[in-house]
Amino acid sequence: MTTMPNMKLPDILDQLRKKIPAGGQGTGKNYRPIQPGRGEKPHEPVQPKGGGARVWPFLAVIVIISIIFAAGEFIKDTEPFKLAAAFVKENRLIREDLGEITEVSPWFPCSLKDAGDTVRVRLTLRIQGRNGTGKAQVTLVYLKSSWRITAAAYENRQGRMMTLTTGSAGEALDPRDTASSGRMTSIKN
Secondary structure, three states: OOOOOOOOHHHHHHHHHHHOOOOOOOOOOOOOOOOOOOOOOOOOOOOOOOHHHHHHHHHHHHHHHHHHHHHHHHHHOOHHHHHHHHHHHHOHHHHHHHOOEEEEEEEEEEEEEEEOOEEEEEEEEEEEEOOOEEEEEEEEEEEOOEEEEEEEEEEOOOOOEEEEEOOOOOEEEEHHHHHHHOOOEEEEO
16 A cells, blocks of 8 residues: 655645646646756857858859940940941841841950051851851951951851951951842952
8 A cells, every 4th residue: 555645735736836837738847948068058159250251252253244244235335246246147148057147146255456546356246046056256447437347257057167258457348248149348448
């Protein structure tokens, strides 16, 4: 037979209240939050160090991409690009390879050389057509207050280069003659 301690009902209820948490879960466990370590020091979250140093490469990439995009938009607004784009759009050989040309955009490499009273620009153009994509390289010279095309080559979809025009600074070419023949005629200055 079990002996019961000499306790009265209020003492038994008081003892039960101490074991049962306030929510009434009835498990008798203490639900205080667990402290890290021995629980002597208050827990503070760890602050990452050097977070700003991790952001710089990401920002640098964004700045470089923005500069490239802005340079492309600047090139699209120049007179040499507009002249070269018109030449490419009207060229019969390019239209036969790519079909209807939908977009002409600047590509890499592009160069600009200043030689006293003349300026030589070499543009690489990415040409998007209905049948695919090709590249053209157009060289322009600034003579007598106007831009003239001196040389042009086209890389077709198979990767073969075709010469569209040849010329020199003294023998500039007229882009208006390309619509009918596909080749440019020279203009004597």
